[in-house]
Amino acid sequence: MTESGTLSEEQANELVLEHAGWAQSIARAVARAWNLDWQMDGLDGAAMEALIFCSRRFEPEMGVPFRGYARRRIHEASTEAARQSKGWAKSGSATQNERLAREVAVELFELFPDLRSGILPQVDEQQGEQTLRASIRQLLIGATLVTTRQGMDDASPEDLIDLKKSISFISTLEPIHQIILWKMYWESDSMRGIASDWETDELNVIREHKVLLDYLQKCFSTSKVLAPPRVRPGLKTIALQIRKKKIPGPFTEFLKRENHA
Amino acid sequence: MPKKPDKIKGSKIGGVKDVDSTRGVEEVRKVSEVDQVKSSSSVSKRKSTREMTWEEREKLFGLVKEEAKKLFGKSDIPAKQREVIERAVKIAIDASIPDDNDQDKKDKESN
Numbered sequence: 001m002t003e004s005g006t007l008s009e010e011q012a013n014e015l016v017l018e019h020a021g022w023a024q025s026i027a028r029a030v031a032r033a034w035n036l037d038w039q040m041d042g043l044d045g046a047a048m049e050a051l052i053f054c055s056r057r058f059e060p061e062m063g064v065p066f067r068g069y070a071r072r073r074i075h076e077a078s079t080e081a082a083r084q085s086k087g088w089a090k091s092g093s094a095t096q097n098e099r100l101a102r103e104v105a106v107e108l109f110e111l112f113p114d115l116r117s118g119i120l121p122q123v124d125e126q127q128g129e130q131t132l133r134a135s136i137r138q139l140l141i142g143a144t145l146v147t148t149r150q151g152m153d154d155a156s157p158e159d160l161i162d163l164k165k166s167i168s169f170i171s172t173l174e175p176i177h178q179i180i181l182w183k184m185y186w187e188s189d190s191m192r193g194i195a196s197d198w199e200t201d202e203l204n205v206i207r208e209h210k211v212l213l214d215y216l217q218k219c220f221s222t223s224k225v226l227a228p229p230r231v232r233p234g235l236k237t238i239a240l241q242i243r244k245k246k247i248p249g250p251f252t253e254f255l256k257r258e259n260h261a
Numbered sequence: 262m263p264k265k266p267d268k269i270k271g272s273k274i275g276g277v278k279d280v281d282s283t284r285g286v287e288e289v290r291k292v293s294e295v296d297q298v299k300s301s302s303s304v305s306k307r308k309s310t311r312e313m314t315w316e317e318r319e320k321l322f323g324l325v326k327e328e329a330k331k332l333f334g335k336s337d338i339p340a341k342q343r344e345v346i347e348r349a350v351k352i353a354i355d356a357s358i359p360d361d362n363d364q365d366k367k368d369k370e371s372n
Contacts, residue, residue, distance in 0.1 A: 025359035033356035079356070097345050104349035105356065118312040118357045132321065136328045139353065143346040144338065151342060162337045220336045 005059040012055040015066060016048075022067065023051040023074050030078040034102055035094075036087040046081035050074040068117070075116040079109060104146045111142050111184060123210070141213045144220065145185040164258060169219040171251040173228045176239040177212055178249030180205060186250070204234030313354065315361045325350050 002008060007015065024038075027047035031038035038044055054070035062069075082088055083106065094102075112121050120135035148166045155163055170181055183189040191209060195202040208231070215229045231239040313321060329347045338346075 022359070029359045030356045032360065033352045075357075097341060097348065100345045101348035101352060104345060105352035108349060108353040109356075112353075115353055115357045118359070120313065120354075129324075132324055133328055136321070136324050136350065137332060139350045140325070140329055140332055140346060143349045144342075147342050147345050147349075151339075159339050159342075162339050162342075165337050217332065220338070221332050221334070223335045223337060 005061050006056065007058060007060070012052075012058070015055040015058065016052055019051060019055075019066065019070070020048065023047045023070075026071065026074050027078045027081075030075065030082055033105070034082050034088065036082055036085055041082065041085035041087040043078045043081045043085070046077040047074050050077035071118070072113065072116045075109075079106065079116075100147070100150065104143050104150070107146045107188075108139060108142055110188065110190070111146075112139065121210075137217050138210070138213050141217050141220065144216075145181065149186055164255065166220070167251055167255055169216060169225055171249060171255050172225050173212070173215075173249065173251070174231055174239060175242050175247055175249040175252075176231055176235060177208070177228070178251045179242070179247075180208060181212060182250040184209070198235075198238050200235065200238065204232070208232055208235055313358050315358055318355065318358050321354050322351055325354065 006012075024044060024047060027043040028038045030036075031041060031043050036043065050073045051070060054066070054073055058066055058069060088102075109115055114121065120132065121138040123131055123134040123138065144166070148163055151159060151163050170178060173181075180194060183194050184191065191205040192202050195205045198205075211229050211232065215226065219226055325347060329343065329350075333343045333346075
């Protein structure tokens with residue numbers, strides 16, 4: 001062990017040897033999902049590089065198991081290698097829908113970072129299979145918002161009407177809620193970034209996001225605008241400041257612009 | 262005859278030394294400003310952080326299909342968009358589950 005708490009080079013190398021097969025299995029999973037070749041497309045090298053990087057920075061004294069510490073980084077490296085691979089660029093044979101789905105899946109990893117560790121979005125209230133179903137619904141709504149944003153660029157006039165309807169659900173929300181969704185799904189900001197801008201705990205934004213996805217899920221499944229959720233206590237002060245400054249909801253403004261265009 | 266107590270010896274007790282001037286005292290706050298104790302139901306329940314497994318991969322794909330059907334059955338979301346959404350979620354789940362051919366697991370088993 002070194003003075004800084006990291007492992008000696010010999011110990012770190014042992015760690016790499018011990019976990020090489022596991023790192024490769026992560027790279028193979030990413031390749032399988034995107035229909036790539038994990039070796040030809042360079043995912044194996046990216047995963048190994050990330051594994052070596054983590055072995056050099058791992059501090060056992062921190063009490064986090066090595067795999068828990070390294071998995072997200074290895075997954076990120078594999079995903080990045082996948083996006084830059086020839087196989088990805090050559091996806092001409094894939095249908096347009098398949099290409100869009102691949103891009104949306106990448107964004108889902110940014111929106112739900114626990115997925116990289118193999119963990120579905122967490123939900124509070126259910127147990128067993130109901131938990132799995134509720135988590136999957138969160139992913140589906142997340143993907144719906146991403147595809148709505150994508151679709152606004154090149155939608156046919158008919159599709160545009162339907163997409164505007166999706167946005168009309170969001171435009172009834174409190175401005176603070178609209179800002180959270182806009183920043184995350186339209187500006188690719190992270191929940192951590194939003195929390196940092198508002199000088200609040202990241203958990204406040206994470207919890208609010210979950211509530212918003214639940215609300216939108218109900219709206220989409222019934223195709224009705226329902227009573228919008230209240231702002232949770234953790235963000236009430238910021239919501240009040242936004243209201244005092246009369247900052248409009250970005251989706252309300254967006255719809256106004258679209259309707260005037 | 263009872264014995265008289267010994268006199269206390271030692272130096273005399275000194276006078277009171279300089280005392281720091283009193284600083285501002287916080288106002289007493291109303292009880293209403295203090296958070297009430299919340300009921301246990303308002304506290305989040307313990308969440309599961311279980312990893313998805315290779316064995317449940319196909320089951321998860323099935324659940325994605327079922328939930329997508331429920332979610333978008335009555336919605337106005339175009340069919341093409343629904344297809345992309347369902348596929349994207351399946352890709353994301355698939356890419357999160359390492360396969361069962363973990364080499365070091367095999368090595369351990371063979372030893």
